[in-house]
Amino acid sequence: MSLFNEDKRELGKEGMNEGDMEPSAAAGALSSPLPVQQSVLQQRYVRGEDEQPKVAHDRFEREEELPVIDLAVLACGSEHDKSNCRLRMLRACQEWGFFRLVNHSLPIHLMRQMDAAARRFFSLSLDEKLENKDPEGGTLGYCSGAQDGYNLQGYWQESLQFPGEKDTRKAFLDRTMQHNRNDFRDVMEEYCENVHKLAEKLTEHLAVALGLPSAHFSKNCSPSVVRFSFYPPCPDPASTLGVVPHTDAFVVTILQQDDVSGLQILKDGNWITVRTQPDTLIVNVGDMLQIWSNDILSSVVHRVVVNSESSRLTTALFFGPIPKIVIQPHSDLATAEHPLQKFRPFTFEEYMGTVERAELVGKDVLDSFRVYHTSIDEQVTNLAQLTEAISAK
Numbered sequence: 001m002s003l004f005n006e007d008k009r010e011l012g013k014e015g016m017n018e019g020d021m022e023p024s025a026a027a028g029a030l031s032s033p034l035p036v037q038q039s040v041l042q043q044r045y046v047r048g049e050d051e052q053p054k055v056a057h058d059r060f061e062r063e064e065e066l067p068v069i070d071l072a073v074l075a076c077g078s079e080h081d082k083s084n085c086r087l088r089m090l091r092a093c094q095e096w097g098f099f100r101l102v103n104h105s106l107p108i109h110l111m112r113q114m115d116a117a118a119r120r121f122f123s124l125s126l127d128e129k130l131e132n133k134d135p136e137g138g139t140l141g142y143c144s145g146a147q148d149g150y151n152l153q154g155y156w157q158e159s160l161q162f163p164g165e166k167d168t169r170k171a172f173l174d175r176t177m178q179h180n181r182n183d184f185r186d187v188m189e190e191y192c193e194n195v196h197k198l199a200e201k202l203t204e205h206l207a208v209a210l211g212l213p214s215a216h217f218s219k220n221c222s223p224s225v226v227r228f229s230f231y232p233p234c235p236d237p238a239s240t241l242g243v244v245p246h247t248d249a250f251v252v253t254i255l256q257q258d259d260v261s262g263l264q265i266l267k268d269g270n271w272i273t274v275r276t277q278p279d280t281l282i283v284n285v286g287d288m289l290q291i292w293s294n295d296i297l298s299s300v301v302h303r304v305v306v307n308s309e310s311s312r313l314t315t316a317l318f319f320g321p322i323p324k325i326v327i328q329p330h331s332d333l334a335t336a337e338h339p340l341q342k343f344r345p346f347t348f349e350e351y352m353g354t355v356e357r358a359e360l361v362g363k364d365v366l367d368s369f370r371v372y373h374t375s376i377d378e379q380v381t382n383l384a385q386l387t388e389a390i391s392a393k
């Protein structure tokens with residue numbers, strides 16, 4: 001176990017060649033990472049004092065563990081077991097915003113193949129990786145925390161992002177990835193199709209658990225983005241982050257981790273490190289599901305810490321609403337104790353625009369869409385209730 005107050009160590013040659021992220025001396029709009037060894041963390045990666053992680057990637061001090069959901073129970077358990085399992089999933093999404101999925105039906109060989117293809121991509125030379133930048137200047141394709149003007153600038157990570165929608169993804173793959181297109185083509189299609197089905201299933205179970213028609217969420221959703229994140233070994237992990245505290249904007253995220261931990265969830269004010277467990281998946285609630293569920297389910301703040309010994313690779317499929325859909329809480333989920341939450345009407349596309357412009361921090365984006373003011377009528381009602389309560393005393 002490593003605590004963050006140990007001496008910073010020099011990294012050996014191994015694991016620190018192509019993945020290293022030293023910015024080019026002539027930092028321009030596209031200042032690029034260079035494949036050189038970095039033994040001291042560059043200033044651009046150093047987070048502010050209050051953001052620097054105090055809990056190391058392999059510190060699992062608290063007894064609390066992520067709730068586990070067994071999809072086999074939902075596939076072939078008795079009605080009673082299914083209903084209990086759905087309720088456990090619902091509770092996990094309320095209390096943790098996260099759960100671990102076992103027996104998820106995503107073929108293990110596909111998970112391994114996907115991991116291997118991404119690993120080969122990140123081991124390409126920097127020039128080869130940079131050939132896969134988004135032709136339209138967005139965040140698709142290859143990006144790294146060393147690039148200026150990218151909203152993950154200064155994060156200790158590299159990423160490779162593909163559109164979630166099948167035809168757009170195929171077209172993107174054909175325009176980019178000339179070095180290892182075949183590595184990705186078949187396996188990615190099969191992988192995405194399976195994870196898409198899984199995401200649909202999970203949102204259907206959640207809708208039923210909430211008392212809504214099963215297709216209530218899934219009929220308005222599709223895979224939004226597929227993202228591979230690579231976190232190289234870091235000379236000073238206590239001063240930086242792979243991803244700063246944020247929530248995911250979408251409906252659900254399905255994450256595959258390798259055998260190196262780094263994902264941490266903020267629970268009751270403490271950072272809980274998610275253990276790695278082979279062949280399992282991590283699922284979390286996104287902002288859109290929190291809003292749709294009238295704040296019953298919660299998109300919980302999480303971050304990624306890095307370490308000095310090993311690189312880490314994750315694959316995430318973000319399942320989100322169709323871009324033009326107007327997002328509003330479902331009025332059937334309002335009760336006397338839990339009234340309808342107010343958000344100004346917005347489309348998912350508009351929400352994503354705000355996320356992309358903002359530095360990802362906590363729940364600021366979600367809260368910026370809330371309407372806090374009350375109407376005159378509501379104020380009069382509140383005042384009448386207050387007066388009644390006071391005079392009853």
Ligand SMILES: O=C(O)CCC(=O)C(=O)O
Binds near residue numbers: 229262263314
């Ligand atoms: O790589 C991880 O463990 C999680 C990354 C993440 O939270 C994200 O990309 O939204």
Ligand SMILES: [Fe+2]
Binds near residue numbers: 246247248302
């Ligand atoms: Fe995330």
